[in-house]
Amino acid sequence: MSDMTALSHEYETSASFAERVNAAVLQVKKACFHRDNMPEPAVDALADSSKQLANILGELAVRLASLRQSGDQIQLPQAMEVPEEVLERIENKQRSRLAYFIEDLELAAEALAGKGKIDNRVLGTLDEVCEAADAIASAMFRRLRRR
């Protein structure tokens, strides 16, 4: 596989992940900041988005925790959805407060699974993940276009 093809596939993966996360976060935010002029998200769509985000945040929490400790102690999920580059970006950005961020991820995953309230802290965590996914997709696109 050529460099160009590999890069093109990497962009496709990261852009599709960023798109999915962003669409799901939009649904959750629309439900939180609902106004009279805005149609409320459909119950099924909102449940799907929340479930999808809870899985992603849960996976991120486990993978970040495994980076902090030696890999053998923590069982990684079998099917991993979060691209490696997104994980690395979050790890680098949150390095100084990684333990707290993992806690935020776990709290947000629980809230999205219906075991807690979706407050500003949860929305902030979702924004962090969304920002990382978007930044990686944009960086890949710039690399692809420079060729």
Added chain:
Amino acid sequence: MASLVHSLLFDTKQRCLFLLGQLERLKASVSNEAADYRSTMEELVRKALAAIEATLVDPGVREPQLARNFYYKYKRLAELLQGMEMGPVVALSRYNEQDKLATRIVHRICKEIGYPYRAPLCSSISSQHYLLSDWV
């Protein structure tokens, strides 16, 4: 930020319509082996246009708390269109006899080896190498 996102999406819609016009104009001139490719690209741009139009009429697009997420959405659509402008549309608009030969050879190879995807369009738009335009 919210009104900026709305304006950016409006500009993207104009870019999309321009691209569709270009692809439509190429319909008559592209040869058989490039016709499928052109149709696929046109379909992709139409999907992007539909997504932009749906976003523009979404009342949430003017909501400051959602602006960041609509901006991310805009970026993915803009990347798709930029890729289209720099790749497929350029390749199709300057498609010539030499490209046709290279494309036919590649299509033949794809057929012989049972390539599972659509055979790419070849275009000699670089002075250093051939681009096998399968970006989208």
